[in-house]
Amino acid sequence: MQAEDHGADDDNKKARRRAYLVRYLEQNHYISIEEIASHFSVTTQTARRDVMALELQGKVRRLHGGAIASTPLDPLVYRQRRVANAERKEAIGRSVAGLLPDHASVFIDTGTTCEAVARALVGRKGLRVVTYSLRVATTLSECTDFTIAVPGGFVRQVDGGVFSQNSAEFIQAFKFDFVIISVSGIDEDGDIGDDDYAEVAAVRAAMQQAGRVILAIDSSKFGRRALVRLGNLDEVDILVTDAAPADKLLKVVKRSRAQLHLAEMRAIPA
Numbered sequence: 001m002q003a004e005d006h007g008a009d010d011d012n013k014k015a016r017r018r019a020y021l022v023r024y025l026e027q028n029h030y031i032s033i034e035e036i037a038s039h040f041s042v043t044t045q046t047a048r049r050d051v052m053a054l055e056l057q058g059k060v061r062r063l064h065g066g067a068i069a070s071t072p073l074d075p076l077v078y079r080q081r082r083v084a085n086a087e088r089k090e091a092i093g094r095s096v097a098g099l100l101p102d103h104a105s106v107f108i109d110t111g112t113t114c115e116a117v118a119r120a121l122v123g124r125k126g127l128r129v130v131t132y133s134l135r136v137a138t139t140l141s142e143c144t145d146f147t148i149a150v151p152g153g154f155v156r157q158v159d160g161g162v163f164s165q166n167s168a169e170f171i172q173a174f175k176f177d178f179v180i181i182s183v184s185g186i187d188e189d190g191d192i193g194d195d196d197y198a199e200v201a202a203v204r205a206a207m208q209q210a211g212r213v214i215l216a217i218d219s220s221k222f223g224r225r226a227l228v229r230l231g232n233l234d235e236v237d238i239l240v241t242d243a244a245p246a247d248k249l250l251k252v253v254k255r256s257r258a259q260l261h262l263a264e265m266r267a268i269p270a
Helices: 002-028 033-040 044-056 075-083 086-097 112-121 134-143 167-172 197-207 247-255
Strands: 030-032 060-063 066-069 105-108 128-131 147-149 154-156 161-163 176-181 191-194 210-216 228-232 238-241 259-262
Touching: 002 030, 002 044, 002 060, 002 066, 030 033, 033 044, 033 066, 044 060, 044 066, 060 197, 066 197, 086 112, 086 210, 086 238, 105 112, 112 134, 112 176, 112 210, 128 134, 134 147, 161 197, 167 197, 176 197, 191 197, 197 210, 197 228
Parallel strands: 105 128, 105 176, 128 147, 176 210, 210 238, 238 259
Antiparallel strands: 030 066, 060 066, 154 161, 191 228
């Protein structure tokens, strides 16, 4: 009887610990394995088991050395993103595609703007592409003879992003002539960022292996501060957008190393 009570007490402690972890991540977005072990006075092996169990329940996502909150995009929000500024994104996609020579090695980020880039790349020759976007990979695999690599992991249903704790390590195995990224916002200090910690980790890994970094965003992202900092415009070689930012941010862009390219909009037939 005592053994049963002790086991029940252990289960209760485990449940309380995991519930706290979920609440902590909802507020702080990331926690390391070492922080879990220290806070609860458990071993790192126990901390990892907690994270793995919560991941199976869909409550957290593992990263190398820790965990982040599982915050999938609202499908309605993502559908709205597809519709919003669609013509601008297609123009940006064409502009980015025009910067890439045939047979280049390329990393392509996830998101609606990068999907437009993928569509614009159809018809090119011999590209070697790494992406964690199944939508990008599917577009290119069905319409081209490109070599395409995608990391393994869990598929985020709303946008087809593939993530695991090893995504960054997978990406770091490659060298890229061009890294094409998109972000949730560029603030007035010139910092670029996203709202998803896992995406930032993957993109950061790609940027470290890049010959040139191309940032492709529509002008609605100017002046927005994202939750997770990815870097700064000084780490970007080319900024491709549909319209120049307002004066304050434009001055920051001109002081940075990023070259501003304005996408050419196609005239709408009368």
